[in-house]
Amino acid sequence: xxxxxxxxxxxxxxxxxxxxxxxxxxxxxxxxxxxxxxxxxxxxxxxxxxxxxxxxxxxxxxxxxxxxxxxxxxxxxxxxxxxxxxxxxxxxxxxxxxxxxxxxxxxxxxxxxxxxxxxxxxxxxxxxxxxxxxxxxxxxxxxxxxxxxxxxxxxxxxxxxxxxxxxxxxxxxxxxxxxxxxxxxxxxxxxxxxxxxxxxxxxxxxxxxxxxxxxxxxxxxxxxxxxxxxxxxxxxxxxxxxxxxxxxxxxxxxxxxxxxxxxxxxxxxxxxxxxxxxxxxxxxxxxxxxxxxxxxxxxxxxxxxxxxxxxxxxxxxxxxxxxxxxxxxxxxxxxxxxxxxxxxxxxxxxxxxxxxxxxxxxxxxxxxxxxxxxxxxxxxxxxxxxxxxxxxxxxxxxxxxxxxxxxxx
RNA sequence: GGAUGGGUUCCCGAGCGGCCAAAGGGAGCGGACUGUAAAUCCGUUGUCACAGACUACGAUGGUUCGAAUCCAUCCCCAUCCA
Numbered sequence: 001x002x003x004x005x006x007x008x009x010x011x012x013x014x015x016x017x018x019x020x021x022x023x024x025x026x027x028x029x030x031x032x033x034x035x036x037x038x039x040x041x042x043x044x045x046x047x048x049x050x051x052x053x054x055x056x057x058x059x060x061x062x063x064x065x066x067x068x069x070x071x072x073x074x075x076x077x078x079x080x081x082x083x084x085x086x087x088x089x090x091x092x093x094x095x096x097x098x099x100x101x102x103x104x105x106x107x108x109x110x111x112x113x114x115x116x117x118x119x120x121x122x123x124x125x126x127x128x129x130x131x132x133x134x135x136x137x138x139x140x141x142x143x144x145x146x147x148x149x150x151x152x153x154x155x156x157x158x159x160x161x162x163x164x165x166x167x168x169x170x171x172x173x174x175x176x177x178x179x180x181x182x183x184x185x186x187x188x189x190x191x192x193x194x195x196x197x198x199x200x201x202x203x204x205x206x207x208x209x210x211x212x213x214x215x216x217x218x219x220x221x222x223x224x225x226x227x228x229x230x231x232x233x234x235x236x237x238x239x240x241x242x243x244x245x246x247x248x249x250x251x252x253x254x255x256x257x258x259x260x261x262x263x264x265x266x267x268x269x270x271x272x273x274x275x276x277x278x279x280x281x282x283x284x285x286x287x288x289x290x291x292x293x294x295x296x297x298x299x300x301x302x303x304x305x306x307x308x309x310x311x312x313x314x315x316x317x318x319x320x321x322x323x324x325x326x327x328x329x330x331x332x333x334x335x336x337x338x339x340x341x342x343x344x345x346x347x348x349x350x351x352x353x354x355x356x357x358x359x360x361x362x363x364x365x366x367x368x369x370x371x372x373x374x375x376x377x378x379x380x381x382x383x384x385x386x387x388x389x390x391x392x393x394x395x396x397x398x399x400x401x402x403x404x405x406x407x408x409x
Numbered sequence: 410g411g412a413u414g415g416g417u418u419c420c421c422g423a424g425c426g427g428c429c430a431a432a433g434g435g436a437g438c439g440g441a442c443u444g445u446a447a448a449u450c451c452g453u454u455g456u457c458a459c460a461g462a463c464u465a466c467g468a469u470g471g472u473u474c475g476a477a478u479c480c481a482u483c484c485c486c487a488u489c490c491a
Contacts, residue, residue: 252445259446288444319445359456360438367453369439380459398439 003028004062008219010274011267013055015193018203018216023188026215027064031116034059034188035067035180037123037173037195039075040098044241045105048192050302051222051268055190056118057109065116067186068106070099073127074172096124105240108302119184123176130175139175142205151197170201177202181214193218222268240302247303248329251311252400254295262290270297318402329353332408333389343384345370345377345395352403354395364397371396 005024008014017023026032036052038045045053056066072095103120110118148154148170177199180186187206189199199216206214238253239245245253257265263281266272272280272293280290292312299308314328331352333341341347346361349370355361362380364370370377372384373394384393384405392406 256445259444262446286444287446291444291446315445356438356454357456359459360454362459363453364439367439369453400445401438 001062004059004064007058007062008055011058012264013051013058013219013268015218015220016196016216017218018200019213022213023215023217027062031063031065032188033065033067033180033184033186034190035069035121035177035186036190037069037071037074037176038102039071040095040102041075042239043098043101044239044244045102046240047238047269048222050240051219052190052192053106053109054269055219057271059190060110060116060118063116066110066118067180067184068103068110068118068120069176069180070102070120070122071173071176072096072099072122072124074123074169074176092124092128099124101241121180121184123172123179126179127172127175135171135175139171139178139205142208143171143174143201148197148201154197170198173198174202174205177214178205178209181206181210181212187213188215188217190217190219192221194221220268222265242303242307246329247299247307247311248314250302251295251299251308251315254298255291255315256400257291257294259287262287262294265298266290266294270294270301272297328394328402328404330392330404330406332406334408338386338389338407343386343389345372345382345384346380348384348405349395349397349403352395352405354397354401354403369398 003024005014005027036056038049038052056068060066072092075095099122106118106120112118145167148167154167173195177186177189189202191199196216196218199218203214203216206212238250242250254265263277266277266280267274279285280293281287295315296308296312299311303311318328329352331348333348337351341351345365346355346358349355349361349364350358355364361370365377365380365382368376368378372382373388374396389405389407392404395403395405397403
């Protein structure tokens, strides 16, 4: 079997590693236990987390044992890394709920059976009972403030201000690593590259306190086309929960990625072989086929084969002509709604969430961006034809947003 | 605890008694061009019963015919001092 380290490297996951050669050798001859931490600050994972999940899955397939750490304890403190502002603080109940949501979504990619079954741990278990004095004495002494301040992530925050509260984050994350090392023999922590100093802190702590080797490894962050991290507090997050980001939107997102990013996305987010990816993205290949593949495969991984097919069919129907319209976002009007809206186009668009509000709908119509059954809506006061409602009327905003409005019965 | 400067629409940021739903930029949305791409150009971006009304410039009160703009109290942030 291929060395997992090489596998991660050639797919482009690897960013930084504390001891590259040593770790690679170790991964070649032993089955390691490793962990990645996730802060449950929302009730769903988003695509940024997904890269981390992929690395876990690859590692597991290579025989290593993954631990997914749910940071309900650490999330009580805001991680200052890469954030321009402090996060909103969350209650313990909220965090526990979110952790449960994460767990469900992760289960899709990891295996919980066999020798190297994945396990979940929650650092609230040990962090919430920590005694402050003991912690400061046992752990605090190993951290140099000078060194912490020198780290890039803190330097950025220095300009806007940094509280002691936030600096504690690094100590706690390091402590997590130590606990997992002691309880599970976990000697490797992985994570996004923004976590580099935090992860390194833990590896150093273990090396100093336990006199045993521990490793830090970070993966490339998935960036948006603007080069910004897709974080949960930034805009443009793509959620894995279909209620927060519909399967159709999820599919469309990947169908529309930048040409330049397709190959990278395929490598990082799917399990397709490198050969296949190379073929798909070869200079003489049709880049749009590669995008379709990416959208379909990734949607299937996240939402299941059936849902992905539906999204693909809907897209085909809308853009390719032919295909089915069954899976388009649909608004079913009740009798009461028909009366209430009087079938005014502006009202329907707002009701169906195609536009943010009636005012927004009005403006979009004025800008010539709304179509009803492929005919441009010219009048802000336009009303839909009630007779067509039984068959369903297709509204389109711009080129990519559709809504099918149909009588509900 | 003290001093100083701040908190403005999705974000940054101008405005500092009426002409302010608030300049400019970013981001979003729509149009043209395309490949459901990028780049570019144009329009648009609080809500509604849309030539009008209502709600908004940290919070609450006040002054005024009239407040984002002035005053008071409070909350929060930054910088320096302790």
